[in-house]
Amino acid sequence: MDTPDPCGDLPPSPELPDTPRAVRRTQRSILLFWGPLAATWLMMATEGPFLAAIIARLADPKFNLAAHGVAFAFAILIEAPVIMIMSASTALVEDRRSYLRLRNFSNALNLGATVLLLVFLVPSVYDGVMLGLIGLPVEVAELTHGALWLFLPWPAAIGYRRFLHGVLIRSGRTRLVAFGTGIRLTAMATGAFVGAAVLEFPGAWVGALALATGVCAEAVTARWMARETVREILAVEPVEGATDDEGLSYGAIARFYYPLALTSLIGLTVQPMLTFFMGRSMAPIESLAVFPVVHALSFIFRSFGLAFQDAAIALMGKKHEHQPELSRFALGLGLATSAGLGVVAFTPMAGVWFETISGLTPDLTAYALLPARILFPFPALAVLLSFQRAILVKAHRTRPITVATGIEVGVVALLFTTLGWGLDLVGVTAAFTAFLGGRLAGNLYLIPKCAQVVRGS
Numbered sequence: 001m002d003t004p005d006p007c008g009d010l011p012p013s014p015e016l017p018d019t020p021r022a023v024r025r026t027q028r029s030i031l032l033f034w035g036p037l038a039a040t041w042l043m044m045a046t047e048g049p050f051l052a053a054i055i056a057r058l059a060d061p062k063f064n065l066a067a068h069g070v071a072f073a074f075a076i077l078i079e080a081p082v083i084m085i086m087s088a089s090t091a092l093v094e095d096r097r098s099y100l101r102l103r104n105f106s107n108a109l110n111l112g113a114t115v116l117l118l119v120f121l122v123p124s125v126y127d128g129v130m131l132g133l134i135g136l137p138v139e140v141a142e143l144t145h146g147a148l149w150l151f152l153p154w155p156a157a158i159g160y161r162r163f164l165h166g167v168l169i170r171s172g173r174t175r176l177v178a179f180g181t182g183i184r185l186t187a188m189a190t191g192a193f194v195g196a197a198v199l200e201f202p203g204a205w206v207g208a209l210a211l212a213t214g215v216c217a218e219a220v221t222a223r224w225m226a227r228e229t230v231r232e233i234l235a236v237e238p239v240e241g242a243t244d245d246e247g248l249s250y251g252a253i254a255r256f257y258y259p260l261a262l263t264s265l266i267g268l269t270v271q272p273m274l275t276f277f278m279g280r281s282m283a284p285i286e287s288l289a290v291f292p293v294v295h296a297l298s299f300i301f302r303s304f305g306l307a308f309q310d311a312a313i314a315l316m317g318k319k320h321e322h323q324p325e326l327s328r329f330a331l332g333l334g335l336a337t338s339a340g341l342g343v344v345a346f347t348p349m350a351g352v353w354f355e356t357i358s359g360l361t362p363d364l365t366a367y368a369l370l371p372a373r374i375l376f377p378f379p380a381l382a383v384l385l386s387f388q389r390a391i392l393v394k395a396h397r398t399r400p401i402t403v404a405t406g407i408e409v410g411v412v413a414l415l416f417t418t419l420g421w422g423l424d425l426v427g428v429t430a431a432f433t434a435f436l437g438g439r440l441a442g443n444l445y446l447i448p449k450c451a452q453v454v455r456g457s
Contacts, residue, residue, distance in 0.1 A: 025315060025325045034311040034329075036178035037169070041303035043181045047188060048296025049358060051210055054192055055203035056359030060139075062289050064203030067143035069292035070136065071208055073271035074144075075151040078117045080268040082109045082159030084260035089166025090313050091393055092256065095236040098248035099167070105253050106163040109261075113155035121148055134276045137285070143204040150208035153216050161219040164226040169310050171229045180221040188214030259398035267405045270412055270435065271295075278427035281420040283367065287427030290367045293358050294432065298375045301341040304333060305383035312390030320394065323454055330387045337379035345372040371432040381439045388446040391453055400449040404442040412438035 055064050085106050093099050120126060126148075130141040165177050191213030195206035278287040312326050344353055350372060354365040389401050412434045420430030 025322045027325065027329055030311070030315060030325060030329045033172070033174055033315060034308060036174040037307040037311050038304050039178040040181040041307040042300065043178070043185050045296070045300040045303040046185070047211065047214070048292060048299060050189070051192065051207040052293050052296055053357060053359045054196060055207055058196060058203040058206065061203065061359070062285060062364075063137075063139045064143060065290075065292065066137075066285060066288035067140045067147060067202075067204035068207040069288055069295075070130075070140065070275050071144045071147035071151065071204060072211070072292065073275055074120070074148060075117075075154050075208075075211075077265075077268045077272050078113055078120070078151075079155045079158050080264040081113050081261045082106065082155060082162065083264045083268070084257065085109070085159055086162035086166040086169070087310055087313060087389075087393055088253075088257050088260065089163050090169045090310050091166075091396075092248055092253070093167055093170060093233060094248075095238050096234045097238045099230070099233045101248055101250060102253060103163060105250060105257070106159055110156040110159040113159065114152070117148070117152060117155060121145070121152075134272075135279050140285075140288070143202055146202070147204045147208035150205060150212055153212050157212075157215040157219040161215065161222040164219075164222040164230075166310070167229055167233065168222075168226055169314055171232070172314075173225075173229060174311075176225045177222075180218050180225060183221045184214040184218035187217030256396060256398060259402040260393075263398075263402045263405045266402065266409050270409055270438070273409070273413060274416065274431040274435070277416045277420055278431055281427030281430060282424055283426050283428075286364060286367050287431070290360070290364055290371070290428050291431065293354065293360060294368050294371045294375070294428065296358075297344065297353060297372060298341060298378055301337045301379040302382040304337050305379060305386045307386075308333060308383055309386035309390050312387055313393055316390060316394045320391065320454055323391065326387065326390075330383050334380035334383035337383065338377055341372075341379055342376045345369075345376055367426060367428055371428050374429070374432050374436060378436055378439065381436075381443055384443050385439065385446070388443070388450050391450045392446070395453045397449075397453060400446060404445045404449075407445050408438040408442035410438075411441040 051068065052065065055061060055068055058064065085102075089102055089106075093102055120129070126145055127141075130136045130144065131138070136144065161180070165180075168174070168176050188210045192206055192210035195201040195209040196203075199209075201209065274291070275288065278284055278291065281287065308330060312330075315326060316322055344350055350369055351365065354360045354368050355362065360368065388404075392398060392401055415434035415437045416430050419425045419433055420427055423430075425433075
């Protein structure tokens with residue numbers, strides 16, 4: 001049986017037994033469970049602005065900011081197969097057999113992602129993609145290649161810690177997840193200092209070294225923090241007489257996870273795709289340099305919604321009985337996060353953020369202002385998407401999530417080619433306009449799918 005979080009006053013397990021619909025979760029209980037996860041995502045969201053501010057103050061900031069953005073986009077793309085492991089372990093790990101099988105499945109994904117990155121780094125492959133297909137300037141491509149070598153531990157470390165974080169979330173120990181992210185930030189800052197002051201790396205390499213150091217430290221910390229929870233799970237034997245699928249066979253895991261992995265893979269192609277588009281649009285260097293800075297600002301406010309997905313999966317209830325309370329929480333969260341981004345984007349705080357904090361020059365700041373304002377509704381849409389995905393994952397209906405992501409990416413490509421290449425908008429402006437339009441299309445597709453699940457529960 002799950003034990004309570006020693007750091008909080010939540011019930012012993014977020015997965016309550018079947019109860020009448022009259023029994024409701026309070027907004028306070030949701031806040032207490034979600035809060036540490038939100039703190040985790042918020043801390044991760046500070047990584048981008050922090051590193052961009054460092055890179056902007058080192059030599060050749062324009063080329064290094066561009067290379068950092070490209071390297072990070074491709075590192076995230078390589079990570080795609082493992083990124084949904086946290087949602088999978090939150091939803092599926094119940095006993096010894098399910099833990100061991102999902103752990104083995106996760107380890108195989110981690111190994112595969114690492115091998116994929118190694119293959120991509122082979123010079124002939126790398127040059128064919130970056131110089132031939134994407135058409136990066138040679139200076140940016142060379143800096144990006146070195147940064148990606150430093151990202152080599154990234155996918156496996158991410159996959160390993162996300163699997164363990166899902167186990168902790170399922171057991172209600174969300175505050176331990178936030179603690180581990182604090183360790184990650186400390187290690188990241190240390191890595192940035194060593195890379196810049198001791199090794200005297202170029203800025204793009206400093207960013208990659210810092211991020212890789214941080215996630216490796218967080219993975220080690222997650223294993224240490226999850227040791228008690230793992231022991232408890234390993235002591236729980238599967239229900240006697242359960243079929244293999246009920247005991248979570250590898251086939252059942254693959255059927256559940258394949259659409260989620262495909263969702264990540266499709267969704268995470270957006271940044272590399274936009275990198276390709278911006279490299280061939282108006283003001284390519286300026287657009288590539290500004291893109292990660294604007295993206296990092298929006299991610300700060302989107303992070304609250306991203307944290308809501310796994311909290312909602314854990315708190316939804318077996319028959320979606322707590323969907324109404326979670327829906328009210330999501331509404332308030334979406335309005336608050338979009339309002340927060342609006343306060344920065346539409347006031348003099350924008351200049352403070354881009355020039356004083358992020359270290360952009362005034363000419364680069366001019367390229368960043370309009371994209372930041374265009375993204376004003378995006379945090380609310382991120383909350384909605386997380387809630388929609390939670391409803392579907394809880395019902396083990398993951399295929400619509402993949403379809404919605406495919407629609408989103410398709411709309412992004414269509415809008416960018418229309419705005420960036422057809423109407424000759426500045427690349428970064430066209431990119432974030434397309435980004436917003438794609439997300440809205442995906443949200444609209446999922447609305448009837450989620451309604452169908454809720455009606456049937």
